[in-house]
Amino acid sequence: MMTAAARIRRLRWRLTALFATTSAVGLIGLAAFAIRSDDNAWSRQLNDALNLQTSRAIPLMNFDDNGRLAVQDLLDDLEAECPPVTVLSTTAGRPTIAYAPGKPCVRARTYDLEAAAARAVEEGSAIVADARSEDGHRIRLLAEPYDGPDGHSYGGALVAAADTTADRAEHRSLALLLVAGCGVLVALSAGAGHLLSGRAIRPALTALHQQERFLADAAHDLRTPTASLRSLAETALYGDAHRTAALERTVRLATRMGDLIDGLLTRARLMAGVGVLARQPMRIDQLAETVVEDTDTGEHQVTVHTEPAVVVGDPDLLRRAVANLLGNALVHGHAPARPAEIELTVTADGTVTVDDAGPGVPDTLADSLFQRFHSGSGSTGLGLSIASWIAHAHDGSLDVGTSPRGGARFTLRLSPRTKQGPASGGGSLQHK
Template identity: 35%
Template sequence: MNDSRSRWRFGASRRANPTTPGRLRRMRWLLTALFTALTAACLLVLATVAASIDSHSRERALDDGVDRVVTGLARVVYWNADGTIDLETLREDDLAQGNSAVAVMVRGTDGRWREGYGHLRSTLPADLTAPSEETAAAEDTVFSTMGNSAGQRIRVAAAPVYDNDAAISAVVFAGSDPAPSQRDHRSLVLALEFGGLALIALAAVIGHLLSGVSTRPAVRMLAEQERFLADASHELRTPLATLRLYLDAALRDPQDSRRAVTEARSLTDRMGRLVTGLLARTRTETGLGELDSERLHLDQLVEGVVAECGVAGIELRTEPTVVQADPDLLALAVRNLIDNALVHGGTPVEITVAEHAVTVRDHGPGLDPDLADPFAHGSTGAGGRHGIGLSLVQWVARAHSGSVALGSAPDGGTIATLTLPAPPQL
């Protein structure tokens, strides 16, 4: 019962705490959302400012139009010597016959306002008496929005006209329908709305792509690290289990302790090399360490690695060649190639050193022809699981700007070639 509860708690913890790549993917969506929200806020502010500016600009344009009409017509209103008004010049003026509605209200001797002239009169309000009084009282041009007999809202300007006695005895009205301008403004607002939505959608797509580009290397690296650590745990688990078997055998049979200790030492050396490679790769890829590169004789380094192996059946042919490399990492790569050949092909193993390259050939079953990437962590060839050794070899080669290649030998077996660039000339 307790075990099932522990398993349930472990599973719940796994679901509650996603893997690092999963958290990075969630961070990508969060960055996309923030980028989209910021873009939407900026577009909203810009659209609001643009709509407000357009609205005020259209209102000013409308007022300027009717103001130009009433100002121009007020200048052509004359008074006769007997105090009567002369509107003949006004009637002949182009402004009085244009697209703007025009009306002239005249104050009689009894103080009442009467209409003296009208053009497109139905467009203006039917009764202009009160607006005339307001304009006369203001003694200046008055702008207002009024309703006409058809129920339409009209923008109206009213300018006072002084008679010969310097009294306001007439008022010139000009009106313009704001509906066309308002329709254009609504069209602009709709264009801003739909254009803003399209831009927000585009920003979301671009933000998602940009966040993906920025987080993809980290996601790929972390996913690679997780697979790498999983394979490393597998590689360490197997020799540890074997080491436990040797030690148990030595405890059961003291006479077999020498062989068990020898095998245990071999296994610990193998695990030590594996851990060294893992730590070196991790420190280098995270920027915590650098390659200790130096000029060295590749043939002498390989001879030393073969001597450390102490395995019969290794045929070594060398030619003097110099490379620029980290000696510890290069020795680790060569040892992994030899170990891989011994594990999957047994002896004999043929090693050739020449022209800045190390070639290791075994006589095992060879590579699986269906294997896409023999360097992938945990890939399985014809001879079984390759493990993490070849992956470390590939990393060492790339860290030194070199390459490693695997191929099948014509008469059976596998050929692995580690190639390094020539050292710089002194």
Template identity: 40%
Template sequence: MTPRTPAVARLHRARWAMTLLFAATTAACLLVLAVIAVRTDGRSRTDELDNGISHRADGLARTLYYDGGVLHLDALPEDDLARSAENLGVLQAPDHTRPQIRYARDSPTALPGQAALDEIWQQVQHDQETILVSADVDGREYQWAAAPIWDNDRIDAAVLVGADPAPSLAAHTRLLHWLATGCTALVLAAAAVGHLLSGRAMRPALRGLEQQEQFLAEAAHELRTPLATLRLVVENGSTTPARAPEALAEAVRLVDRLGRLVTGLLARARVEAGTQDIELTPLRLDQLVEQTVEELPDHSGITLTTEAAIVNGDPELLAQAVRNLVENALRHGGGTPVDVSVTPGRIAVRDHGPGIPAEDRTRVFERRVTGPASTGTGTGLAIVRWVAELHGGTARLSPAPGGGALAELLLPQYANTRAGATRTVPVPSR
């Protein structure tokens, strides 16, 4: 597992902070909505209960009447409002005495106690309209509505209708539980969605950091050898005055090569970042390979065989791919000769070393893959495959006949390519 850099770690911490912020914001909004919903539900349930018993008490009070000072209750048992009432009773206070239970549909014990009845009667007398009160029955609190019954110009009786608020409270409690469960699930879902969205939002930044790290690694890989060679050339020229002109010419050539390398690196970085499109032009692949091999500081053990070949490609990128193939063969071939051949649409580089195990032949093309001396490649072969795919081709490794490894860069042929004679090009030594 690749260790995280400090910049990547900061981005991951920022992602978790955004996730927590998203979840906290969602939780705060849901909490406000839940509080509003709970209060609204509680108030609506209370209003529904009060309106129900008030409606029944008012209706029954209009049904009952006085005739000659006598309260008639004959119609009460048959009334639909009376049958639908949970608790029902009639209070009467003849001669303005304490109210007495004149009628109880179930039993007097289903109505409030005498002290509560006295308070209800006093409030009815005072307000002279239907009132709502809470009173206990056998230790349970009930909601009551008391509607006055008039005898001419005075209140002589009252209809008492009660209801148990427990079922409504139980339904309200269930709503609270559902809201708590639902809000918790929504907060978790919001956190998950926020984490996913923040991850997607940070992908370009992570990709940019990865490309930056890869560019630095590839730049170091590409520039290490020519810089070391340039240092040796300058040191030789400075210590041996007679070789100074030759060293100066060699240094100029190496500086030119470094300039091309830097240009290619920048071009590759821009292409990978999507800020520049690759420009493919027809070029002689055999000549490009010859020039690239000649520029290598140590090519005494390289045999180069070419055939005229034309491809559509970027010369700087293809030169880097060829250079990496040859340098990889020189480095991991164990000092054995390296054969480079060019045919239409194909560059083959063979060494006579120990070869590469079958399980590593695909893995070595991955970036940042390193291993033992026989298989470690760093970024070199990864660049080769990237350049090949950018040109519509591919790169592969296979065992060479008689031992060693065969690395191939396969490219689409140019439409107007004509086969030419094969020639073996001597690589001049320095």
């Protein structure tokens, strides 16, 4: 079965093919129109030139008293070295050559001349025919009938000829140029269509990728607590002696799962870009103090140092970022079986620093620490990732380094809105 991503990519190729086909049809139509117009133009121009020659010669056609064709006037008028017309007479019942130039510009075959003249006499009007010369060149013949001695019937026809080899070569060159141009333009349009279709389906692929990552996050992080929750429920169901402890652990685990689901949804909204930041001026120092007061630190010690700092941001998201940093320090910022000693600092430039006295963060893990699924024991692996996303959403940054206390230092930098003096508040407190 084809995957959703494969179907989207196949749609891209279909869009590319449709774009290229549409462009090809349009370009081919325009090229055909241009080729046809050029063919008609040079053909019409050639016919007009041939017709001019026969029209000038027809008034010079005379007959003597015996009804025989006299072409002397015509010969006197033709001053060209190669007279362009041939005179055919029908006095014998069928067109025969009565006069032919000694050195014609175009050496047409006798059969073609007689056939063109016969057709012109039969139709009673000028006709055009394409033929071959004696040397194999393509030529154009124009035959026009002239009146006979009685004035009621046609005495024959004048045939003018012109070599069309050069004109046809130019026309063929133009056609080849247009065909080649169409091929190039179709290729370019196909490439442009592929790029445009790629940009068009990119949001769909991004949304699909985000959905797959969200499902992977949910499956990865919910599998273990769900199994633990089921185990605790079975313990509470079949063991009366441990029921109270199992229920207490169940409540804690359910709370943790609620926080986990909330974190997954927050991260998914940030990745999808559907969450709109409710930006407003706020005191980041007061927010940090509130987060510490609302956090159950247990036996751990948290020291807070703040300076008044006003930033522009989303209070809910920034509260989650600070809470995630504090929660990470409470879980990982101490040695086993020893309480954590954490110091949270807010400076006037909008920087929030969380220091702990734990084992610290190795340099090899610093780059991957803010990626999903990077966690230690007892952690969902989303807290630092969400905090990093929130920092970047506020045009800030989240870095990790070594704390003067010997553990890790997480630094959340936000752009300050204004700078306030000491009189506006701030201070230091300890929380246990």
